[in-house]
Each structure stands twice: as structure tokens, then as C-alpha cells.
Amino acid sequence: MKLLEDKIREVGRVLPGDVLKVDTFLNHQVDPKLMAEMGKEFAKLFANDDITRIVTVESSGIAPAVMAGLYMDVPVVFARKHKSLTLTDDVYTSEVFSYTKQTSNQISIDKRFIKENDKLLIIDDFLANGQAVQGLLDIAKQANVDVNGIGIVIEKTYQKGHDLIAETGIHLESLAEIKSLEDGKVTFVND
Amino acid sequence: MKLLEDKIREVGRVLPGDVLKVDTFLNHQVDPKLMAEMGKEFAKLFANDDITRIVTVESSGIAPAVMAGLYMDVPVVFARKHKSLTLTDDVYTSEVFSYTKQTSNQISIDKRFIKENDKLLIIDDFLANGQAVQGLLDIAKQANVDVNGIGIVIEKTYQKGHDLIAETGIHLESLAEIKSLEDGKVTFVND
Structure with missing residues (x-):
């Protein structure tokens, strides 16, 4: 998605440790018009x-997911993150390890909000090691529903998340595919 | 806002301890079309x-805030919540006590995302004791910018948040104003 790639080129900051900061428009400050365009693109794809x-998973997945939901006319559910959760029968939970923060979180979704015969679309802001997506796939499995699509805003194609999803055969679409952040420079697959 | 009041009447659940659960459309599952209508309404108000x-503050404020931002054509910033924060010069922080959870969190906004001469609109999902709004007002004060509006999705008018804001003289608008949750029944100011 050219609009997104241009935005990343313009304001994305590459930090040491293979980090791409996009807090200017995605995960701290949010550009609502860009989110709406991303939502339309997901709806098309x-x-x-x-x-x-x-x-999706709180918090950074919410804005793109809600915009996608608007243009696809489907409800959106954001999984809650917890340090630790008192397990109850009312929620599906899964463990998600964050490589960035080197901590583990539980994510949970209330069982009322996944219905029999649902066909889910997982949306997330980043795909790197694929931990958040795997947590949501795990929840879908517990709920015994299909995941028919995975929509990512920014994918680091060289990390293991891509292959993990490829193995499942699920339809994956990433709006910006990054090939490398070497030498502090963002290179896209399309470049 | 009639659409929102109707939705609350239809699916809101009143729980012991003066709790109104709206996780069916606002803070766990999200109804994107309703969020868009709320965004338009905030833009008008x-x-x-x-x-x-x-x-706003993550996570439940994000969906209504981003929709308001879309129709007002302004950027949205969501404050991050932390259990405790290593203070740096780069962020504004404030302490927010949650009566519901009986815990204290710090919220923070990167200084790059509030500019000189900004006129802020604070948006949040609930107004009860007004702690989250006060935290954001505190951050605005640190940043030395004006808060020209406070937009709330659901206000419990009988709790102290309303008076706290009234004292500031800031333009307050709540899309649904609840007068009482007594006897497990939602009564609106408009009823």
C-alpha cells in the first residue's frame, strides 16, 4: 500500500535492535485518515x-481493526492483555511472548464474542515473530472456528512470523512488507 | 444520542457495585458503525x-477517539498506561487511580505529540469519578496547552467526575447521560 509505505519512509524511525518506530501515526499518535484508508484496503483484500x-489485540491493533470492521461491516473484538489472569470458564486465553519487551502476557477473549461458524480475520499492527497472531490462532482453535484471513499493517518479512503463517495456509496480507532495516534504512519488498 | 442510548438499553448489563457492562459494543467487542456515528456526533458537538x-487513554478510548479524529480531521494521541514508569524527559506523565480496579496506573504521552498552541479535545469511554480525565488535564497543564473540550461516551452523572469538570468550565459533552443504575435498571437523564 503505497500511502502507507510513503508514510513509513517519511516519519518511521529505525532504532538499534531492528526496531521500526511508527508512533507518529500508528501506535501512540494515530492518523485517522490513514487508518480509514487501511481499513478500506483490508476490506478489499x-x-x-x-x-x-x-x-485483534489491544492496544495498537484497535484502530486499524475498527476501520476494517467499518468497511467490512463486521464486529471487531480486541483481546485483552493481562500480566496474569485468574482463569475462568468464561474466557478463551493464550500466552503471548513479546520479544520486544521480553515479557510474557496472557491475552483473553470473552467466549460470548466468538460464535459458532464464525470466520475470523485476525488484524494486527506488526508481524515479526508472530507471537500475537499465534495467540489469536490458538484462541480460534479453542473456540473451534475458522480463521480465514490475517491482515497485518507492517510485516518484517525476514522474521519467522511469515513462515509460521505460511505453514497454516491462511490468506495473509500485509499492507507494508519490509525486507530490511539495515544501516538505519527501511527497504520494502517492492523497492 | 438516541442510537447509543438504545444500544445501552438493548445490550448493556447492570452488575452489582454500580457497574454498567457495555463490552458487547464498546470495550471488548466493538461495533464499528456505532463508533463511526459517535465520531460524527462528537465532530458536530x-x-x-x-x-x-x-x-485519550488506551484501550477503550481508542475506537471512539479515532472515529472522532476522522470526522474532525485532527490527529489522535492515546496515552499509554503503565504499572510504573521509569521517568524520562521525553514524556508527560500523570497518576490515574481506577476505582473499578482499585489500582493506580501511570499514563504517559510522548512530548513530541503535544504541540505548542494545541487545543485539545479529551475523549474517553466512561466518566464516573473523572480520574482518567484529570490525568489528561494534568498532562495538558504540564504541556502548557488548552483543553477546549471533553467528550465522553457514557457519563454517570451522579458521580463526582461531572462536578470536577464543571468547575473547570471546559465544554463537556456526553453522548449518553446516565441518571441511575438502581435496581439493575438503566435510567437516562433524558428519560
């Missing part, structure tokens, strides 16, 4: 996947 | 307040 519901 | 930027 997953138009033939019979999606009935979008799931 | 604050059309004359010269707003340059919206601030």
Missing part, C-alpha cells in the same frame, strides 16, 4: 473470504 | 471549539 468477525 | 488534536 479480504472481500472474498466470507469474514464474519475481526479479532 | 465540538465543531466550534477550534480543536487541533484529540487525546
Whole structure:
């Protein structure tokens, strides 16, 4: 998605440790018009996947997921993150390890918000090691529903998340595919 | 806002301890079309307040704030919540006590995302004791910028948040004003 790639080129900051900071428009300050364009793009890319519901993880997934939900006319559910959770029968939970923060979180979704026969679209802001997506796939498995699509805002194609998803055969679309952050420079697959 | 009041009447659940659960459409599952209508309504209500930027707190404020930002054509910043924060010169921080969870969090906003001469609109999902709003007002004060509006999705008018804001003289608008949750029944100011 050219609009997004241009924005990343313009304001994205590459920091030591293979970090791309996009807090100017995505995960701290948010550019609502860009989010809306991203939502339209997701709606187009997953138009033939019979999606009935979008799931994401708080907080940075919420803005793109809600915009996608608006243009696809489906409800959105954001999984809650917890340091630790008192398990109850009311929620699906999964463990998500964050490589960036080197901590583990539990994510949970209330069982009322995934229905039998749902066809889920997972949306997230970043795909790197794929831990958040795997947590949501795990929850979908517990709920015994299909995941028909995975929509990512920014993918680091050289990390292991891409292959993990490829193995599942699920329709994956990333709006910006990054090939490298070497020498402090963002290189896209399209470049 | 009738659409929102109808939705609360339809699916809101009143729980012991003066709790109104709206996780079916606002703070766990999200109804994107309703969020968009709320965004339009906020844009109309604050059309004359010269707003340059919206601030909210993760996670439940994000969806309504981003929709308001879309229709007002201004950037949105969501404050991050932390258990405790290593203070740096780069962020504004404030302490927010949650009566619901009986815990204290720090919220923070990167100094790059509030500019000189900004006229802020604070948006949040609930107004009860007003702690989150006060934290954002505190951050605005540190940044030495004006807060020209406070937009709330659901206000419990009988709790102290309303009076705290009234004392500041800031333009307050709540899309649904609740007068009472007594006997497990939602009564609106408009009823």
C-alpha cells in the first residue's frame, strides 16, 4: 500500500535492535485518515473470504481493526492483555511472548464474542515473530472456528512470523512488507 | 444520542457495585458503525471549539477517539498506561487511580505529540469519578496547552467526575447521560 509505505519512509524511525518506530501515526499518535484508508484496503483484500468477525489485540491493533470492521461491516473484538489472569470458564486465553519487551502476557477473549461458524480475520499492527497472531490462532482453535484471513499493517518479512503463517495456509496480507532495516534504512519488498 | 442510548438499553448489563457492562459494543467487542456515528456526533458537538488534536487513554478510548479524529480531521494521541514508569524527559506523565480496579496506573504521552498552541479535545469511554480525565488535564497543564473540550461516551452523572469538570468550565459533552443504575435498571437523564 503505497500511502502507507510513503508514510513509513517519511516519519518511521529505525532504532538499534531492528526496531521500526511508527508512533507518529500508528501506535501512540494515530492518523485517522490513514487508518480509514487501511481499513478500506483490508476490506478489499479480504472481500472474498466470507469474514464474519475481526479479532485483534489491544492496544495498537484497535484502530486499524475498527476501520476494517467499518468497511467490512463486521464486529471487531480486541483481546485483552493481562500480566496474569485468574482463569475462568468464561474466557478463551493464550500466552503471548513479546520479544520486544521480553515479557510474557496472557491475552483473553470473552467466549460470548466468538460464535459458532464464525470466520475470523485476525488484524494486527506488526508481524515479526508472530507471537500475537499465534495467540489469536490458538484462541480460534479453542473456540473451534475458522480463521480465514490475517491482515497485518507492517510485516518484517525476514522474521519467522511469515513462515509460521505460511505453514497454516491462511490468506495473509500485509499492507507494508519490509525486507530490511539495515544501516538505519527501511527497504520494502517492492523497492 | 438516541442510537447509543438504545444500544445501552438493548445490550448493556447492570452488575452489582454500580457497574454498567457495555463490552458487547464498546470495550471488548466493538461495533464499528456505532463508533463511526459517535465520531460524527462528537465532530458536530465540538465543531466550534477550534480543536487541533484529540487525546485519550488506551484501550477503550481508542475506537471512539479515532472515529472522532476522522470526522474532525485532527490527529489522535492515546496515552499509554503503565504499572510504573521509569521517568524520562521525553514524556508527560500523570497518576490515574481506577476505582473499578482499585489500582493506580501511570499514563504517559510522548512530548513530541503535544504541540505548542494545541487545543485539545479529551475523549474517553466512561466518566464516573473523572480520574482518567484529570490525568489528561494534568498532562495538558504540564504541556502548557488548552483543553477546549471533553467528550465522553457514557457519563454517570451522579458521580463526582461531572462536578470536577464543571468547575473547570471546559465544554463537556456526553453522548449518553446516565441518571441511575438502581435496581439493575438503566435510567437516562433524558428519560
